[in-house]
Amino acid sequence: MTDRIIAAEVILTSPGRNYVTLKLQTADGVTGYGDATVNGRELAAASYLRDHVAPLLIGLDPARIEDTWQYLYRGAYWRRGPITMAAVSAVDLALWDIKGKVAGMPVYQLLGGAVRDRVLAYTHASAWELPELLDAVDARRADGFRAVRAQSGVPGLETVYGVHRDAGGGYEPAKRGAVPVTESWDTDAYLRHVPAVLAAVREHVGPDLALLHDAHHRLTPQQAARLGKALEPADLFWLEDVTPAENQEALRLVRQHTTTPLAIGEVFNSIFDCKDLITEQLIDYVRVAVAHAGGISHLRSIFALADLYQVKAAPHGPSDVSPVSFGASVHVGLSTINFGIQEYMGYDALAHEVFPHAWSFADGYLHPGEAPGLGVEVDETLAAKFPYEPAYLPVARRLDGSMTDW
Numbered sequence: 001m002t003d004r005i006i007a008a009e010v011i012l013t014s015p016g017r018n019y020v021t022l023k024l025q026t027a028d029g030v031t032g033y034g035d036a037t038v039n040g041r042e043l044a045a046a047s048y049l050r051d052h053v054a055p056l057l058i059g060l061d062p063a064r065i066e067d068t069w070q071y072l073y074r075g076a077y078w079r080r081g082p083i084t085m086a087a088v089s090a091v092d093l094a095l096w097d098i099k100g101k102v103a104g105m106p107v108y109q110l111l112g113g114a115v116r117d118r119v120l121a122y123t124h125a126s127a128w129e130l131p132e133l134l135d136a137v138d139a140r141r142a143d144g145f146r147a148v149r150a151q152s153g154v155p156g157l158e159t160v161y162g163v164h165r166d167a168g169g170g171y172e173p174a175k176r177g178a179v180p181v182t183e184s185w186d187t188d189a190y191l192r193h194v195p196a197v198l199a200a201v202r203e204h205v206g207p208d209l210a211l212l213h214d215a216h217h218r219l220t221p222q223q224a225a226r227l228g229k230a231l232e233p234a235d236l237f238w239l240e241d242v243t244p245a246e247n248q249e250a251l252r253l254v255r256q257h258t259t260t261p262l263a264i265g266e267v268f269n270s271i272f273d274c275k276d277l278i279t280e281q282l283i284d285y286v287r288v289a290v291a292h293a294g295g296i297s298h299l300r301s302i303f304a305l306a307d308l309y310q311v312k313a314a315p316h317g318p319s320d321v322s323p324v325s326f327g328a329s330v331h332v333g334l335s336t337i338n339f340g341i342q343e344y345m346g347y348d349a350l351a352h353e354v355f356p357h358a359w360s361f362a363d364g365y366l367h368p369g370e371a372p373g374l375g376v377e378v379d380e381t382l383a384a385k386f387p388y389e390p391a392y393l394p395v396a397r398r399l400d401g402s403m404t405d406w
């Protein structure tokens with residue numbers, strides 16, 4: 001008979017950026033952590049957990065991970081959606097953390113053990129102009145990365161997704177402030193420019209480095225098909241988020257016209273958001289994040305479905321998923337046969353301090369470490385020094401002033 005959950009608290013902290021962490025405690029004194037950070041909607045996720053989930057958890061058996069998942073998913077009645085699923089994810093992660101700590105094993109062992117020795121990672125390189133972009137890619141390669149996402153500026157535009165004009169290779173999209181920054185966007189200018197940029201990056205790095213690019217939900221199916229075709233000579237590892245994927249059927253047209261590998265799914269929160277993309281083999285990589293799509297338990301269902309269709313797991317890993325769920329993602333990567341690649345955008349030094357972790361990066365690969373559970377702790381004294389500050393991802397308008405997808 002396992003112990004019961006006696007406390008469920010939400011820790012809001014902002015070491016460089018905002019994070020929502022769930023902390024569960026058992027009567028035996030075991031602590032489990034989960035992540036429910038939803039970039040720009042942190043307080044809603046925190047309230048959902050604190051006001052509507054925490055009271056339900058007190059007295060439950062922490063060993064019953066699947067039952068608790070079903071209770072929160074089915075029991076909400078208003079099921080799915082990013083806030084609900086982030087909250088379910090946080091509970092799921094905290095329960096896997098507790099189970100690992102009770103067993104004295106890292107979570108990847110509970111998931112069946114390692115099926116590989118290390119988890120391939122990719123990171124970001126960006127610069128407004130091509131020479132600086134080439135330097136940024138070289139710098140990431142010198143850091144050990146074998147896979148790099150390249151984003152550049154576009155002549156005639158003031159702002160472009162994935163790059164700051166003067167950032168020196170770094171990029172953090174969420175800006176502190178009470179309202180989002182408004183950026184401007186012109187897809188035609190982007191489409192005229194980006195194939196030549198990626199061709200130049202490929203020529204510069206040679207054939208070995210894996211190159212990725214993110215179109216960030218901005219294209220129509222026809223534009224996406226054209227871009228995929230135009231990028232074929234650059235031999236991309238993937239082209240990401242070509243169209244807004246509420247419309248899964250849109251990918252049929254894209255797929256018919258290009259062999260550039262496609263990755264989609266960072267904003268998805270359940271298997272229903274990607275089941276058609278997977279079963280119709282319209283994508284090559286599914287990008288669902290452990291913090292946003294129902295935790296380890298639901299990600300395993302999605303990845304098991306994906307495996308039937310040779311679609312690979314490639315979880316979202318921007319700085320806005322906390323080091324807690326990032327670690328969980330690496331446990332899943334190590335133990336999932338159809339894992340492809342893990343995004344590793346990196347963290348502010350302060351975030352590494354607030355969330356001391358057993359996971360590590362070396363030579364282009366990640367490892368979750370051997371600490372029991374998820375292997376990520378929270379320094380609550382330090383966390384309390386960085387209170388939540390409003391921050392938002394930008395929004396985008398076309399040159400005629402109409403809203404478009406950021």
Ligand SMILES: O=C(O)[C@@H](O)[C@H](O)[C@H](O)CO
Pocket residue numbers: 039173214216266316317318320343345393
């Ligand atoms: O692929 C990525 O990491 C990006 O699309 C980020 O998720 C987005 O900029 C919000 O942080």
Ligand SMILES: [Mg+2]
Pocket residue numbers: 214216240241266
């Ligand atoms: Mg993306």
